Amino acid sequence: MRTIIDVDDELLEAAQSELGTATKKDTVNEALRYVAERKARSRAVLDDPFFLGGSDLTDPDVMRGARR
Incomplete structure (x- = not known):
């Protein structure tokens, strides 16, 4: 379409x-395309388990076993 x-x-x-x-x-x-896909990108970030401290780096048991 023109x-x-x-x-x-x-x-x-x-x-x-x-x-x-x-x-x-x-x-x-x-x-x-960027604007049309913006909502999907936002959802992908918010659904990321590591976003806002959701990673196992906040788990004391995991961190005790981490190498220094």
């Missing part, structure tokens, strides 16, 4: 630099 839109050139350049894209089309598509 869509014609006005794009802020400064924002486009900043996005291209951040995303490492070369063309306007690639930049817009990658930015859209």
Whole structure:
């Protein structure tokens, strides 16, 4: 599908630099993909058992057996 839109050139350049894209089309598509997948990335971090001290590094029994 082809869509014609006005794009802020400064924002486009900043996005291209951040995303490492070369063309306007690639930049817009990658930015859209990034935003669309943002919730899934957030969930993946929050569901990580090691996030917010959920690792076994907070378990005293594990730490007693750790090498120094």
